[in-house]
Amino acid sequence: MSASFNGNGQGSFWVDGVSIAHVGPVSFAVDGGECIGVEGRSGSGKSLLLRALADLDPNTGEVVLDGESRSGMEAPLWRTRVGLLPAESRWWFETVEEHLQSCSALSDWLQRLGFEEDVVKWRVDRLSTGEKQRLSLARLLSRKPQALLLDEPTANLDATSSGWVESLISDYRTAFTVPVIWVGHDPQQLRRVASRVLTVEEGGLTGDCFGSTPTLQETTSGAPES
Amino acid sequence: MSILSLSPLDLAIASILILILALLSHLERLGIARTILWSAVRMAIQLMAIGVVLKALFEDLHPAWMIVMASIMLGVSGREVSKRQKQRFQKGWSYGIGTGSMFFSSFIVTAVAIFIVIQPDPWYTPQYLIPLLGMMLGNTMTAVSLGMDRLIQDVARDRMTVEARLLAGESWQQAITPYAQDAVRTGLIPTINSMAAAGLVSLPGMMTGQILGGNPPMLAVGYQILVMFMIAAGAGFGTIFSVKMASRRLFDERHRLRLDRLHKP
Known part of the structure; x- marks a missing residue:
């Protein structure tokens, strides 16, 4: 598959025939700046699908972000472009600061997530689960991902904190024309944050998988094959 | 005497x-x-x-017998390393890594001792070769199995943290480094402890055996120092090599943590 693609869909995210364990093959697309929701019962494979898109588990199929294919890119670079926010955050250094990349918008994001600026000096072991959840979003955004794969980003948060997270993700998405895939269990929230909602059931994906985004085949027709 | x-x-x-x-x-x-x-x-x-x-x-006295004996000792010690792992790699990889590391470390260090330091004539004199190789393999086996076991246990337990580091754009080498360092330290602790305590807290087994066997104490001390140096080097090389090999095996070419390559605990 070609490493670069012509056509529409600046910043678009294409998933072409991705299979992992009992899920797939699935194909769908998310336009740059668009947010889609993914729902399904527990154990249906929603998180597994996000892990496959981030290339964290062995899987088949192709994923293309903004014209660049996953297979043509080193995995660590791909994972910085496609930012996956797992349902449970994990930390490995002593302080918050050591996990964050310096970024001009960081202090603003931290403030919008309900933190004082000195939170970066905090030790990770004094953070509550909810604080870790919110800070893990700031940690992810500080790496400037070009797509967001969010696995229940507000699962451990109260209504106010959830509102902060929803608002920040929405602003980041529109400011940087970033495609967002939001996995969640709350149908009301998914319909609030996403323009389309897909459902993982019986190993497949149902719903409007392409919306207004052209399919990968449509987009790549005429593009040179490598 | x-x-x-x-x-x-x-x-x-x-x-x-x-x-x-x-x-x-x-x-x-x-x-x-x-x-x-x-x-x-x-x-x-x-x-x-x-x-x-x-x-x-x-x-x-024939070198072929020495080679057969050394091969058997290596094979058995490789099996012991594999058996001592709580979680082993599938398809014999634990055995392969353990045996390979001990071959790499024990045989090289023993060869240095035999050909450069002691220089018995002929080189395959069993009185020197077999006991030295036995002591090397015994101690390296402990270090290698401790190091590999620690690495695999820690990474399996901290799977989500290792994957969080990979998601942050780290390579597998960066994500595994703190675990590999801990594993090597763990493997070498018994060797370091025995060197620190030698002569003060304990009289090492080989030296005790030589003295009980009627050899002059200073001769026994000389051999014991040689053996301690050999053991430390062999255990160190073997542990570093095996932890590096096991670390590599824990990830694939796409920098994915592959715990599915381990037998279920």
Whole structure:
């Protein structure tokens, strides 16, 4: 598959025939700046699908972000472009600061997530689960991902904190024309944050998988094959 | 100085101590009385067997026998390394990594000792080659198995943290580094401790054996220092090599943590 693609869909995210364990093959697309929701019962494979898109588990199929294919890119670079926010955050250094990349918008994001600026000096072991959840979003955004794969980003948060997270993700998405895939269990929230909602059931994906985004085949027709 | 030989009766009297220990374990319901007795019997049989083999080797001096003996020792120690892992790699990778690391470290270090330091004539004189290689393999085996076990246990337990580091754009080498460092340290602790305590807290087994066997203490000390250097180097090289190999095996070419390559615990 070609490493670069012509056509529409600046910043678009294409998933072409991705299979992992009992899920797939699935194909769908998310336009740059668009947010889609993914729902399904527990154990249906929603998180597994996000892990496959981030290339964290062995899987088949192709994923293309903004014209660049996953297979043509080193995995660590791909994972910085496609930012996956797992349902449970994990930390490995002593302080918050050591996990964050310096970024001009960081202090603003931290403030919008309900933190004082000195939170970066905090030790990770004094953070509550909810604080870790919110800070893990700031940690992810500080790496400037070009797509967001969010696995229940507000699962451990109260209504106010959830509102902060929803608002920040929405602003980041529109400011940087970033495609967002939001996995969640709350149908009301998914319909609030996403323009389309897909459902993982019986190993497949149902719903409007392409919306207004052209399919990968449509987009790549005429593009040179490598 | 004359050497006092041990009769079977002397050994039988010493074995009474083991019987008492087993009885005490039974009375205290520790559940290890049988294991103690079986280990003691197994140890006696193994040592008598090696005694017979060494006697035969001493009488029929040929390098081919040395190579056969060294290969058997290496194969058995590789199996021991694999057995001591709580979680092993599938498809014999634990055995392969363990045996490969011990071959790489023990054989090279023993070769240095034989060809450069001691220089016996001929080089395959079993009196030097077999005991030195045995001690190297025994100690390297402990270090390698401790290091590999620690690495795999820690990474399996911290799977989500390792994956969080990968998601942050780290390569597998960056994500595994703190775990690999801890694993190497763990593997080398017994060796470092035994070097630190040698002569102050404990008299090392080889030196004690030589002194009991009638050799002058300073000669025994000289050999013990040589052996300590060899063991430290061999255990260090073996542990570093095995932890590097095991670390590589834990990830694939797409920098994905592959715990599915381990047998289920």
